[in-house]
Amino acid sequence: MVPETKPVEIVTIARTAPIYHPPLPEPIESASMDWRILSPDIMQQYLNSLETGDEPRVAYYGLTSQGYENLSMTMGEITRYLEQILHIVGYYREMDEEEEQTEK
Numbered sequence: 001m002v003p004e005t006k007p008v009e010i011v012t013i014a015r016t017a018p019i020y021h022p023p024l025p026e027p028i029e030s031a032s033m034d035w036r037i038l039s040p041d042i043m044q045q046y047l048n049s050l051e052t053g054d055e056p057r058v059a060y061y062g063l064t065s066q067g068y069e070n071l072s073m074t075m076g077e078i079t080r081y082l083e084q085i086l087h088i089v090g091y092y093r094e095m096d097e098e099e100e101q102t103e104k
Contacts, residue, residue: 019096024089036060 038046038060049055063071 016099018100019092021089021093021096024086038062 046055050057
């Protein structure tokens with residue numbers, strides 16, 4: 001005697017897999033900087049004070065006007081790039097939220 005069997009019911013649920021959204025990195029925390037502009041007169045005063053021992057020995061770095069402009073333009077490009085990346089990430093997160101709401 002063969003036991004009675006029930007037909008197998010196959011149910012397919014078409015649903016997209018949830019999109020993983022990694023957390024954004026911590027915001028940039030820039031350290032403070034001390035900018036000093038050394039004109040020839042100020043530089044001579046510094047050298048005189050250095051010879052008498054009134055000034056600490058400090059290494060100075062210099063930029064030409066063009067170098068400073070290039071630095072400024074590069075920082076602007078970095079800012080633009082980050083804003084665009086954050087906008088793209090926000091767009092996809094928003095799309096995922098809309099899909100979740102329509103599925104409910």
